[in-house]
Amino acid sequence: MNTRSLKFQLIGWYAVVLVAGFGLLGVATYLALQSSLAASLKENLLRRARQISQLLREESQGGNEARVGKEIQARYAPDLNERFVRITRADGALLYLSSAPKSQSFDPATLPPPIVSDQAETSRVAPLVGGRKMLLAAHALKLPGGASYLIETGAPMDEVQADLRNWLRFLLAMLPVVAAIALGGGYVLVKRALLPVDQIAASAQRISSHNLSERLPVAKTGDEMERLSVALNHMIERLDAAFQHSRRFVADASHELRTPLTVLQGELESLVQEPRLTPECRDRLGSALEEVGRLANIVEGLFAISRLDAGEAATEWVPFDLAQLAAATADQMALLAEDKKIRVTCTASMGAWVEGDRARLKQVVVNLLDNAIKYTPENGAVGLTVKTEDSKVVLEVEDNGIGIPPEALPRVFERFFRVDPARSREQGGAGLGLSIVKSICAAHRGRVEASSRPGQGTRFRVELPSVPVRTNHNQSQRNHEH
Amino acid sequence: MVSSPRQSIYVILVTHMRMLLIEDEKKVADFVARGLRAERFAVDVAYDGTTGWEKASGTEYDLIILDLMLPGINGTELLRRLRRQGSTAAVLVLTARDATHDKVENFEAGADDYLTKPFAFAELLVRVKALLRRPPTSRTHALRVGDLEIDRLTQQVRRAGKRLELTAKEYALLEYLAANAGRVLSRTMIVEHVWDESFENLTNIVDVYVRHLRSKVDDPFPAKLIQTVRGVGYCLGEAVPA
Numbered sequence: 001m002n003t004r005s006l007k008f009q010l011i012g013w014y015a016v017v018l019v020a021g022f023g024l025l026g027v028a029t030y031l032a033l034q035s036s037l038a039a040s041l042k043e044n045l046l047r048r049a050r051q052i053s054q055l056l057r058e059e060s061q062g063g064n065e066a067r068v069g070k071e072i073q074a075r076y077a078p079d080l081n082e083r084f085v086r087i088t089r090a091d092g093a094l095l096y097l098s099s100a101p102k103s104q105s106f107d108p109a110t111l112p113p114p115i116v117s118d119q120a121e122t123s124r125v126a127p128l129v130g131g132r133k134m135l136l137a138a139h140a141l142k143l144p145g146g147a148s149y150l151i152e153t154g155a156p157m158d159e160v161q162a163d164l165r166n167w168l169r170f171l172l173a174m175l176p177v178v179a180a181i182a183l184g185g186g187y188v189l190v191k192r193a194l195l196p197v198d199q200i201a202a203s204a205q206r207i208s209s210h211n212l213s214e215r216l217p218v219a220k221t222g223d224e225m226e227r228l229s230v231a232l233n234h235m236i237e238r239l240d241a242a243f244q245h246s247r248r249f250v251a252d253a254s255h256e257l258r259t260p261l262t263v264l265q266g267e268l269e270s271l272v273q274e275p276r277l278t279p280e281c282r283d284r285l286g287s288a289l290e291e292v293g294r295l296a297n298i299v300e301g302l303f304a305i306s307r308l309d310a311g312e313a314a315t316e317w318v319p320f321d322l323a324q325l326a327a328a329t330a331d332q333m334a335l336l337a338e339d340k341k342i343r344v345t346c347t348a349s350m351g352a353w354v355e356g357d358r359a360r361l362k363q364v365v366v367n368l369l370d371n372a373i374k375y376t377p378e379n380g381a382v383g384l385t386v387k388t389e390d391s392k393v394v395l396e397v398e399d400n401g402i403g404i405p406p407e408a409l410p411r412v413f414e415r416f417f418r419v420d421p422a423r424s425r426e427q428g429g430a431g432l433g434l435s436i437v438k439s440i441c442a443a444h445r446g447r448v449e450a451s452s453r454p455g456q457g458t459r460f461r462v463e464l465p466s467v468p469v470r471t472n473h474n475q476s477q478r479n480h481e482h
Numbered sequence: 483m484v485s486s487p488r489q490s491i492y493v494i495l496v497t498h499m500r501m502l503l504i505e506d507e508k509k510v511a512d513f514v515a516r517g518l519r520a521e522r523f524a525v526d527v528a529y530d531g532t533t534g535w536e537k538a539s540g541t542e543y544d545l546i547i548l549d550l551m552l553p554g555i556n557g558t559e560l561l562r563r564l565r566r567q568g569s570t571a572a573v574l575v576l577t578a579r580d581a582t583h584d585k586v587e588n589f590e591a592g593a594d595d596y597l598t599k600p601f602a603f604a605e606l607l608v609r610v611k612a613l614l615r616r617p618p619t620s621r622t623h624a625l626r627v628g629d630l631e632i633d634r635l636t637q638q639v640r641r642a643g644k645r646l647e648l649t650a651k652e653y654a655l656l657e658y659l660a661a662n663a664g665r666v667l668s669r670t671m672i673v674e675h676v677w678d679e680s681f682e683n684l685t686n687i688v689d690v691y692v693r694h695l696r697s698k699v700d701d702p703f704p705a706k707l708i709q710t711v712r713g714v715g716y717c718l719g720e721a722v723p724a
């Protein structure tokens with residue numbers, strides 16, 4: 001997993017924030033529950049104390065304050081209900097003390113003595129053995145006769161503590177669930193949020209120098225995604241302008257070069273056929289004419305590339321069998337190879353249907369074969385293969401020639417690039433053949449790549465999108481041995 | 483130069499052909515006009531569209547060679563006006579623009595042929611003659627150059643009575659050379675005629691085929707028929723034409 005990715009970080013942060021929020025909520029509910037349980041217990045105890053106080057007031061009016069103990073026992077049975085009751089006179093004498101509860105959860109005799117205070121009602125927490133706690137509530141009673149009592153009620157806080165422990169256990173049990181929901185929800189959310197980015201990236205990927213006139217779809221959402229696609233579109237627009245500018249320059253330049261070339265060629269041609277010329281003069285003029293021809297070829301090539309790159313590739317757009325075209329072209333070029341005693345093997349499985357401009361794609365085959373024959377020494381071998389792979393038609397031209405050094409390999413499709421300038425110039429190439437191949441392939445939504453092992457040979461691989469077979473074909477293998 | 487009675491008649495016919503060359507590049511116009519006049523055509527020249535239109539609409543020409551990028555009235559517009567006027571002159575468009583849509587536009591406007599600059603004069607000449615429907619010697623079944631005989635029906639080739647075995651491409655090349663005997667053909671013309679335009683930059687294929695052809699046609703015989711004109715191309719004849 002890529003921990004530096006935006007997706008990962010967003011999900012991480014989302015989960016951390018959600019879990020922290022849950023933790024905070026847990027602490028808050030725990031504290032609130034604690035105080036609410038304690039308050040309700042306290043209220044309970046005070047109410048009981050007030051009831052006992054009422055009882056005591058009635059009994060003492062009857063002059064029989066000692067009877068109160070029996071009344072309490074009869075009405076409230078503190079020992080059975082695990083409650084503590086203590087009534088103390090103002091002079092400190094104990095009037096009543098409840099007996100130990102049946103469960104022996106506390107011993108009334110060991111509880112701390114009462115605290116006299118000015119307030120009518122107070123409460124406090126007294127510790128019990130084993131870390132347990134007891135909540136004590138006190139109610140002061142002043143009788144008109146001047147006698148005053150302190151009525152204390154108490155109960156162990158075990159239940160409160162058990163409830164709190166249960167709540168805490170529940171919170172801890174929920175934590176992994178919350179974390180899982182946070183991660184899962186975060187993943188879904190982030191994925192949905194980043195989906196437009198992926199879509200923009202995919203659209204941007206489709207745009208190359210050949211379809212710069214296309215734009216990314218802009219969703220009118222008024223958010224970052226819209227701004228991103230608009231900004232990208234502006235950038236593509238500027239790129240488009242720059243590309244068009246450079247193409248127009250090449251087109252204009254080659255156009256401007258044509259007229260002087262026409263004059264040069266015309267004048268030299270008429271001169272070379274002048275009967276009064278010495279053979280040496282004629283030869284020199286011929287040499288000049290050859291150079292004019294080469295110049296014209298370069299201009300032609302540059303113009304062709306600029307037109308291809310501008311998307312003006314196709315004069316026709318028809319489906320046809322590339323295998324057939326390749327085999328026929330290899331046939332036509334046979335003598336060129338034979339001249340160097342090079343064996344050309346053509347393995348083309350018929351039915352490799354592609355769509356496009358036949359003449360242009362034929363030029364791809366011609367240029368690649370010519371290139372292979374040029375750079376393969378005498379008695380070498382050149383292989384031409386056409387086959388269908390998945391949804392692609394693959395054309396490969398392989399030779400066992402001098403090869404291309406690895407550092408030069410990425411540049412072979414550049415205009416005017418030559419692996420070995422001296423050698424290539426003597427071969428008469430302008431250094432545009434492979435550029436033209438690349439441009440034609442791109443114009444047909446295909447690609448071309450080169451691989452080579454110096455001294456062992458080079459392989460050019462052209463991939464074109466295949467189209468459904470139009471006619472019934474048989475997978476016949478044609479082998480041409482020249 | 484191969485000379486036959488047929489060609490003398492042809493020369494007489496040609497002198498009655500009137501041509502108009504509309505080309506604003508003076509130097510291009512000059513060498514084209516000079517070359518055509520050397521072939522005994524009567525050539526008028528206009529250096530801009532307006533003058534071109536005046537001349538073309540005032541005189542009956544057999545052929546108009548028209549540049550497209552002209553000051554005044556541009557070539558395509560001139561062509562349209564000409565056709566609207568009902569002119570039947572053959573029009574050969576000469577231009578530095580060779581984008582496909584340009585070609586289509588001009589063929590639709592009424593052009594008969596199209597030649598992209600830079601061009602070999604020999605090619606211009608071949609096309610001009612084709613447009614004037616006065617091909618030199620090519621409509622006969624039998625072609626004869628020196629002691630070389632080609633039967634176009636049976637595709638048999640004999641030299642000094644001896645039958646030569648040629649491959650299909652070698653035959654196509656020899657026939658093209660023979661049909662234009664005495665004329666220098668550029669490698670580009672040969673490639674486009676014998677192969678197709680995708681071989682355009684592969685003119686060395688012509689050299690290889692010519693070499694093979696020579697080994698069969700010339701090597702066994704004392705007189706050489708296939709001539710090389712350096713920088714220009716090849717020519718079939720007993721000597722390099724002057």
